[in-house]
Amino acid sequence: MILVSRHLSRSSGPLGPSRHLPVLVDEVVEAMLPERGGLFVDATVGGGGHSARLLEASPDVQILAMDRDAEALERARFKLEGFGDRVHFVHAPFSSLENHLPSDWHGKLAGVLADFGVSSDQLEDRQRGFSFQQDGPLDMRMDATRQKTSAAVLLASASEDRLEAWLREFGEERFARRIAHALIQARRRGPILRTSQLAELVARNVPRSRHGHHPATRTFQALRIAVNRELDEIDAFLESVPKLLAPNGRLGVISFHSLEDRRVKRVFRNEVRSGEFRDPCPRGWTPSALELHRNPRARSARLRVLERLEVGQ
Ligand SMILES: C[S@@+](CC[C@H](N)C(=O)[O-])C[C@H]1O[C@@H](n2cnc3c(N)ncnc32)[C@H](O)[C@@H]1O
Numbered sequence: 001m002i003l004v005s006r007h008l009s010r011s012s013g014p015l016g017p018s019r020h021l022p023v024l025v026d027e028v029v030e031a032m033l034p035e036r037g038g039l040f041v042d043a044t045v046g047g048g049g050h051s052a053r054l055l056e057a058s059p060d061v062q063i064l065a066m067d068r069d070a071e072a073l074e075r076a077r078f079k080l081e082g083f084g085d086r087v088h089f090v091h092a093p094f095s096s097l098e099n100h101l102p103s104d105w106h107g108k109l110a111g112v113l114a115d116f117g118v119s120s121d122q123l124e125d126r127q128r129g130f131s132f133q134q135d136g137p138l139d140m141r142m143d144a145t146r147q148k149t150s151a152a153v154l155l156a157s158a159s160e161d162r163l164e165a166w167l168r169e170f171g172e173e174r175f176a177r178r179i180a181h182a183l184i185q186a187r188r189r190g191p192i193l194r195t196s197q198l199a200e201l202v203a204r205n206v207p208r209s210r211h212g213h214h215p216a217t218r219t220f221q222a223l224r225i226a227v228n229r230e231l232d233e234i235d236a237f238l239e240s241v242p243k244l245l246a247p248n249g250r251l252g253v254i255s256f257h258s259l260e261d262r263r264v265k266r267v268f269r270n271e272v273r274s275g276e277f278r279d280p281c282p283r284g285w286t287p288s289a290l291e292l293h294r295n296p297r298a299r300s301a302r303l304r305v306l307e308r309l310e311v312g313q
Helices: 025-032 049-057 070-086 094-100 120-124 151-157 160-171 176-189 195-205 217-228 230-240 258-273 289-294
Strands: 038-042 061-067 087-091 109-115 245-255 302-308
Touching: 025 049, 025 109, 025 245, 025 302, 038 049, 038 245, 049 061, 049 070, 049 109, 061 070, 061 094, 070 087, 070 120, 094 230, 151 176, 151 217, 160 176, 160 217, 176 195, 195 217, 217 230, 230 258, 245 258, 258 302
Parallel strands: 038 061, 038 109, 061 087, 109 245
Antiparallel strands: 245 302
């Protein structure tokens, strides 16, 4: 079996352990049935929190752990070191899962898990440029080693119509036109290169939300989705995974906003209609009050699960 496994390091020294709290982790263990053992894929290993729980559930679990972010993989390696060669790391986007899966794992997967979006490690690192709460370069690339176009470059080159479409479609932003116009005016005066510049510009041009969210929340989401082509990634992933599952194998997906969840629901509904899959919990799982208290970032998380049926079932 050949697996891509890169040694990851960066010049500034080793990264510390992950600060990311995995969401819906008990629900993931309940839904993915790792106690049966078998071959799993964690398509978004991040800090390794979900993978660790799946590996702990049975000594017969093996995991292919993917992430697009080399730093996330380095943290996951650190967290999952004790599980030895039961974990195989792949640095790649999950849209390419099928190409990275060893041929003898095709159609044999007991479970595939994806936990979309960004981790706390990414959000809290100001140099990555994901957060409007701290000043940093306007970057937002999940994989700076392979992606060429940062958020600053996109902002500098996109037309007003394109910016408005992203804000409307990816940010579900009511003030898309107004913000796009303000961005074009601002960039005539000079480049927008810092997260604080963008956050202040948006805040000056739209009213404060009644729900207490920062006015730039939706703009940052829209740009991040555009930079990383997140919705295309999700579509390609959801299209490729069902056929990779073993009979009784499960696909578990955690989404964080309606753009993601709508796609998951649509694909799962179509697969169930085909007669080859079932949806063991049609409403999905959402965080308990206790989890929300401990981890407010879990607020909008929803786990949905699709199960492949045995032939003749
Ligand atoms: C919410 S975090 C996952 C946290 C993880 N489940 C844990 O327990 O620590 C999402 C992760 O998905 C990764 N990611 C986002 N889009 C990706 C893609 N298209 N392909 C692979 N990884 C991706 C991010 O780099 C990030 O590390």
